[in-house]
Amino acid sequence: MAPEKVLLLAAAVFVVALISQTEAIMGGREAAAHSRPYMASIQFTEGETTKHECGGFLIADQWVMTAAHCLPSGPNGRRVVLGAHSLSETEETKQSFDILQVHNHPDYSTHYNNDIALIKLDRPIVASEAVRAVEYLRTNGTNPGTGAAVDTAGWGSVNNLAGRTDKLKELFIEVVNHARCGRRDYYGRKFTINMMCAYKLCPKPCNETYSIEDACDGDSGGPLLYNGVAVGITSNGGKKCGQVKKPGIYTIISQYTQWIDNTLAL
Template sequence: MDQRYRQPVTFILLFGALQCVSGSIGGWEAKPHSRPYMVSVQQNGTHYYGGFLVADQWVVSAAHCYTAQSSPYKVLLGAHSLSDSESTKQTFTVASIHSHPDFNITRNFDNDIALLKLDGRASLTQAVQKVSYKRVSKDVPEGTVCSTAGWGWINNVGVKPDKLQEVNVAVIGHKTCSSRRYHGSKITGNMMCAAGHGKDSCHGDSGGPLLCNGLVEGIISFGGRKCGRPMKPGVYTMISHYRDWIDAVMNQGSKY
């Protein structure tokens, strides 16, 4: 099983690339609060995973992040810097975690999606906003340039940024990504792949969004043992395949 998104003893989880430029591997620091839907999921004040706000009390993230829980999760909204005292920040406790019932980390990362219900409703401001996600199951054309963001590693030795990073990646076709030279049989019909030359998401970005043409298309799931390696692109859960499940959980949360 790929260990890329398991939590090391002293590090966090996310995507990255081989070369450290100034942001997500191969990326750069985002303009402050230009991605107001971004979420930092934290334990004991430390960033561990990503996510994104889709309703005033609901965050989408990745199921593999929540297979074990040693202390309550907190959700930080409205942040650019994790350490600075920004007046835009809003913090909530995660009241309940709803992982997809067909996700099984011991088998593969298929259905790697989770919904986090907050213990309160976010106040929508210029720095805190919901993001729209794809609700029609249609593949994104190969080569489409998309973007992702997070507070994950910016290189393969665990350097972590304080400020939100972003990177552009291009969609890789399903046939290519599921070939033996790439990820092979790990790739299911619920996944899409994207990367660039030395550009990737990395440890600590898991659960964050992949946006194409202004809509969330994917959720950061897994990748190669090292971020940004050729033929081991980032893999994303296709959110459009889970539209009905998302609606059901948010409308009848306790049953799911």
């Protein structure tokens, strides 16, 4: 093989490797400031810098719902910020909380089954137009079916090659057939009855790096909403975002009503 072709091939392999290690929101648009007052940013401190790690959403005056894989070993100094639109800018709407307790579902597994957690804040929120709880679906509620329009939001990356967004982005996608997501060429046996998957196919490649609109890593823990009600929790996806056969996976909230009620009563 000519030296020039070897160099081109090596460069291509490097780019593919770089892409495959990065996950986040694909597509979408910036949300109107504070239009999703339930959104939470779970943050950790690195030196003198505070960084966004996962999303979450307010479901009661002192409780935030998120994904168990975001805090597998407890708070470890993390904080929760509510009322944010920009993560970096000073906003009077922001309220910052220490984490009093983390309750990961007792049956959570590293394969992301039962990927749900509840965070108890160190004090109740001060309700405002920018900080307000969202309703979540309970047992016997109607979950969205195949093709239903759903939406999510987060502070994840804008594509496989870019850093995470500073301002909240939102994404409008569709529920994918459950049986399809359980196929061997999709997720196989790791896709359980406690999960749904969703994405939006682009009529043509969205850009040169992905062909669907989707959510993953930096948006983990955020809500999936159906008609304004939280029905899912952003859980996980493929190793590379934007893959047609690796739609974003969401934990179905209505499967956990009894556990949620018992935990909130603590």
